[in-house]
Amino acid sequence: MGNKQTIFTDEQLDAYQDCTFFTRKEILRLHSRYHELAPHLVPMDYTNEPDCKLPLALIVDMPELKENPFRNRIVESFSEDGMGNLSFNEFVDMFSVLSEMAPRELKAIYAFKIYDYNVDNYLCKEDLEKTLNKLTKEELTPEEVELVCEKAIEEADLDGDNKLSYADFENMITRAPDFLSTFHIRI
Amino acid sequence: MEDDSVFFIGDRGRITNNPLLDQLPSYQSLLYRRKSSSIKSKGSSKGRMSISGRLNTERRKSQMEQRAIKELPLPMAEKRIHKDQRTEERKYLISCRQWKAGARRYMKRLTDDAHTFLSSMKLWRSDIHQIEGMFGTGILSYFSFLRFLVALNLIIFLVMFCFVMLPMIIDPNPRRNVTYNEHQGNVCGTYPSITRKILINYHEHILDLLSGEGILERTYLLYGFYKSDEIRFPMFTYKLPLAYLLATLGYLLLSLLWIVKRSAEGFKRHLIKDEDRFQSFCNKIFAGWDFCITSESAAKQKRNSLLYELKTDLEDERIKQKMADRTRKDKCRIYFLRVILNMFVIGVLAVCFFCIYAATTFSQKAENRNKKVNFIVDLIHEYLPSIVITLANFITPLLFSVIINFEDYSPAFEIRFTLMRCVFMRLTSIAVLLFSLWSQLKQCGTDPCGNQKLCSCWETRVGQEMYKLTIFDFIIILSVTLFVEFPRKMLVHFCKCPLAKMWGLQEFSIPQNVLEIVYGQTICWIGTFYCPMLPAICTIKYFCIFYIKKLSLIKNCRPATRPFRASSSHFFFLGVLLIGLILACLPISISLAQLKPSQACGPFSNYNTSWEALPAAVEALPQNAKNFINLLGSETFAVSFFVVTCLAMFYVIALAGAHKKVINQLREKLVMEGQDKRFLIQKLCQAQNVPVVKSTPRLHSPSRRSPSYHTSFSSNYNDAVVLAHSPPRSSTHV
Numbered sequence: 001m002g003n004k005q006t007i008f009t010d011e012q013l014d015a016y017q018d019c020t021f022f023t024r025k026e027i028l029r030l031h032s033r034y035h036e037l038a039p040h041l042v043p044m045d046y047t048n049e050p051d052c053k054l055p056l057a058l059i060v061d062m063p064e065l066k067e068n069p070f071r072n073r074i075v076e077s078f079s080e081d082g083m084g085n086l087s088f089n090e091f092v093d094m095f096s097v098l099s100e101m102a103p104r105e106l107k108a109i110y111a112f113k114i115y116d117y118n119v120d121n122y123l124c125k126e127d128l129e130k131t132l133n134k135l136t137k138e139e140l141t142p143e144e145v146e147l148v149c150e151k152a153i154e155e156a157d158l159d160g161d162n163k164l165s166y167a168d169f170e171n172m173i174t175r176a177p178d179f180l181s182t183f184h185i186r187i
Numbered sequence: 188m189e190d191d192s193v194f195f196i197g198d199r200g201r202i203t204n205n206p207l208l209d210q211l212p213s214y215q216s217l218l219y220r221r222k223s224s225s226i227k228s229k230g231s232s233k234g235r236m237s238i239s240g241r242l243n244t245e246r247r248k249s250q251m252e253q254r255a256i257k258e259l260p261l262p263m264a265e266k267r268i269h270k271d272q273r274t275e276e277r278k279y280l281i282s283c284r285q286w287k288a289g290a291r292r293y294m295k296r297l298t299d300d301a302h303t304f305l306s307s308m309k310l311w312r313s314d315i316h317q318i319e320g321m322f323g324t325g326i327l328s329y330f331s332f333l334r335f336l337v338a339l340n341l342i343i344f345l346v347m348f349c350f351v352m353l354p355m356i357i358d359p360n361p362r363r364n365v366t367y368n369e370h371q372g373n374v375c376g377t378y379p380s381i382t383r384k385i386l387i388n389y390h391e392h393i394l395d396l397l398s399g400e401g402i403l404e405r406t407y408l409l410y411g412f413y414k415s416d417e418i419r420f421p422m423f424t425y426k427l428p429l430a431y432l433l434a435t436l437g438y439l440l441l442s443l444l445w446i447v448k449r450s451a452e453g454f455k456r457h458l459i460k461d462e463d464r465f466q467s468f469c470n471k472i473f474a475g476w477d478f479c480i481t482s483e484s485a486a487k488q489k490r491n492s493l494l495y496e497l498k499t500d501l502e503d504e505r506i507k508q509k510m511a512d513r514t515r516k517d518k519c520r521i522y523f524l525r526v527i528l529n530m531f532v533i534g535v536l537a538v539c540f541f542c543i544y545a546a547t548t549f550s551q552k553a554e555n556r557n558k559k560v561n562f563i564v565d566l567i568h569e570y571l572p573s574i575v576i577t578l579a580n581f582i583t584p585l586l587f588s589v590i591i592n593f594e595d596y597s598p599a600f601e602i603r604f605t606l607m608r609c610v611f612m613r614l615t616s617i618a619v620l621l622f623s624l625w626s627q628l629k630q631c632g633t634d635p636c637g638n639q640k641l642c643s644c645w646e647t648r649v650g651q652e653m654y655k656l657t658i659f660d661f662i663i664i665l666s667v668t669l670f671v672e673f674p675r676k677m678l679v680h681f682c683k684c685p686l687a688k689m690w691g692l693q694e695f696s697i698p699q700n701v702l703e704i705v706y707g708q709t710i711c712w713i714g715t716f717y718c719p720m721l722p723a724i725c726t727i728k729y730f731c732i733f734y735i736k737k738l739s740l741i742k743n744c745r746p747a748t749r750p751f752r753a754s755s756s757h758f759f760f761l762g763v764l765l766i767g768l769i770l771a772c773l774p775i776s777i778s779l780a781q782l783k784p785s786q787a788c789g790p791f792s793n794y795n796t797s798w799e800a801l802p803a804a805v806e807a808l809p810q811n812a813k814n815f816i817n818l819l820g821s822e823t824f825a826v827s828f829f830v831v832t833c834l835a836m837f838y839v840i841a842l843a844g845a846h847k848k849v850i851n852q853l854r855e856k857l858v859m860e861g862q863d864k865r866f867l868i869q870k871l872c873q874a875q876n877v878p879v880v881k882s883t884p885r886l887h888s889p890s891r892r893s894p895s896y897h898t899s900f901s902s903n904y905n906d907a908v909v910l911a912h913s914p915p916r917s918s919t920h921v
Contacts, residue, residue, distance in 0.1 A: 017296070019256050019266040023303055067486035068478060080262060089263030096257065098478065109260045115473065131472055136494050148497060151504075152468040158854065159861025167857060172469050179474040186316060186479055 020096035056084025123164035344722035399651040411647035411788035450761035547623035573659035653714025672743040695744040712771035
């Protein structure tokens with residue numbers, strides 16, 4: 001219907017449709033959003049898979065991410081170099097995981113990565129404190145922060161090592177009824 | 188000896204994970220993607236991969252294959268590689284399996300496209316998106332509930348229209364002048380003056396429109412218009428009374444099924460939640476922030492509400508502690524106080540109900556007098572029950588929220604208890620109205636001329652009352668938004684006095700708003716039997732309410748300081764709606780089964796009770812069908828059905844109990860696995876003699892035995908030595 005688009009080949013769109021939770025139309029829309037962020041850097045023709053990455057500063061300026069306290073961590077955990085530079089593939093990946101259709105398990109995996117600030121595969125007390133401070137913009141007193149983090153670890157820690165491993169986190173997420181409805185971005 | 192050697196000093200003196208932990212399958216699934224480093228690590232780990240490691244990757248691979256590609260937690264490049272691999276593999280399948288796989292993929296894509304198309308057709312999609320971005324998911328749930336009610340009312344109206352109104356509209360031989368014979372069965376001398384005048388006053392038109400009387404009485408709007416004979420079509424005869432009865436039962440059943448289906452999903456999630464370890468803090472930290480929020484003001488509000496929630500939770504903990512420290516004397520005093528206050532609440536409710544009863548009786552008597560005093564006074568007389576109900580529903584929540592402060596419950600319970608009281612108040616006021624109408628109806632048996640309008644065609648009167656309630660409810664919602672919230676906002680914005688600032692904008696309280704619309708829906712359910720066009724009116728009403736509330740939310744209100752969580756709200760809305768439905772079924776079933784339909788009007792004028800239409804129709808069926816239906820209605824069938832249902836219920840309860848037990852066992856096993864893992868790593872590190880560093884002290888000592896592993900451990904000892912190498916350079920860290 002309409003002009004045949006020349007941004008992607010049919011195989012590429014097929015691959016995107018299989019590998020993400022988006023339809024062809026949405027992929028094209030995502031590409032136009034990606035292009036809008038840096039019209040000079042992002043080519044309109046993706047048929048030969050150009051290697052173009054946008055820096056963190058541009059991505060976190062998007063209206064969908066601008067008000068999110070975890071925007072830096074979100075972009076970092078989807079970037080390959082860990083510094084937040086996203087190629088289009090990673091951009092689509094990010095919004096695919098955060099879309100409504102992604103299942104809980106997939107979201108839990110990435111949520112764990114996002115909240116793990118020191119990247120040690122555990123959510124230790126410092127990670128939790130940083131998360132809480134980002135959430136409340138440091139309006140809780142340090143004693144309150146410590147108390148809340150202690151209680152959170154107490155609630156979710158199963159193996160008693162005073163920090164949350166992925167198993168603890170996933171178990172806690174299955175019992176958190178709000179997770180699916182809050183951990184999603186509409187684009 | 189008991190060093191926690193899970194951590195050790197790596198290459199550049201940094202504390203890293205034990206490399207053994209990196210090779211665990213559970214960790215492999217969480218690998219961070221570093222394209223360059225992954226290639227490096229692939230190369231370096233190739234040599235290190237032992238047999239057991241290779242087996243692990245193969246097992247993981249087969250597991251991953253079963254899942255859809257889009258659900259794999261891998262970067263896009265690896266997913267595409269996976270996809271290519273799968274297509275390659277599929278080429279080697281037998282042709283029919285290949286076709287099946289291809290067909291499955293095509294169907295899946297078709298269903299995905301269909302879903303996208305259907306969801307793009309949903310009503311108000313962009314409006315709800317905008318609200319979600321500005322206010323988060325709590326308030327969003329209210330608006331999607333409203334959308335659900337619009338759809339429900341539309342479907343109910345379609346049911347009534349197709350089965351009741353349409354046959355009458357397309358009736359090939361209508362006999363209008365016979366349908367509404369108010370003189371039939373009338374033993375009184377005087378007739379109610381419903382005769383048409385030549386010149387109808389403009390005021391009377393408006394009054395009629397607002398109260399459902401006069402010109403509206405003889406339209407499809409009210410019960411009295413429908414006739415009791417069969418409609419003769421060329422092909423068949425259509426029994427209107429039977430259709431009317433079945434349509435009523437049909438719409439009640441349809442509503443029940445739809446609500447239950449909608450709440451089933453929320454209930455499943457509710458059951459998974461473990462009641463003992465309610466994790467309020469974790470939920471707030473990890474699932475508290477709404478990722479959908481896009482506006483700055485909404486983000487600030489969300490932050491404030493999260494802050495408020497956390498502080499309240501900390502306060503809750505303190506109060507719990509205080510409650511645990513209560514002495515016996517304190518407890519007695521508090522219980523005594525609670526009893527007194529509850530009796531006071533019951534007293535208030537009794538007063539309200541009596542007022543409603545008195546108002547209804549007065550309103551009926553005033554209408555019967557037939558003296559048109561004044562337009563305004565007449566209107567007030569008509570609407571007196573509605574006015575009293577609305578006033579009661581307005582004052583009592585304020586009263587309850589004041590009383591609950593003295594009863595000294597925990598804050599969470601306070602909110603729930605106040606809500607329960609308000610629900611009870613709202614829904615019972617309708618019941619009281621109906622009860623007062625019924626008590627008047629009983630008097631018809633002894634004194635039919637005292638209240639002629641009621642006794643000659645009481646279903647129409649009830650229909651008119653429900654119609655008036657609906658219209659009045661809508662007018663009130665509109666007026667409150669225009670004449671209360673809007674001036675308040677003007678006052679707060681333009682008035683400089685500190686009192687106005689303290690008073691603040693109107694709070695958009697979700698529970699009260701939900702109760703409002705559930706109240707309207709209950710009236711609709713009860714009223715549809717007496718006023719078949721009521722669902723259509725309610726659809727339009729809720730349609731308008733959506734825009735009114737949206738405007739009010741954006742312009743006039745601020746969201747409540749104590750926010751309503753989306754998950755529990757889903758359950759709450761549908762729970763209250765279900766209570767409303769059950770309450771609506773009661774009057775309808777009583778009137779169907781017990782009350783004598785009026786002889787002057789309506790489809791059931793030939794029967795002793797409305798329900799009789801069904802047995803009468805069954806009598807007309809052929810013998811086999813009659814026997815079958817008699818069997819369904821007999822006691823044997825009912826008892827055996829009941830027994831079978833009970834058995835099924837017991838089975839499901841036993842199954843649920845067994846599952847719960849298994850979940851607990853698995854949870855304990857998870858704890859043990861974690862400890863086993865640490866213990867084993869420690870032993871391996873000792874065997875490797877790598878430099879260790881003390882980490883934070885553990886809570887449990889790993890001196891527990893893990894007997895199941897001893898034998899396997901000794902046999903894998905050689906593997907352990909093989910695996911003990913220097914840590915990889917950059918598997919996790921830059």
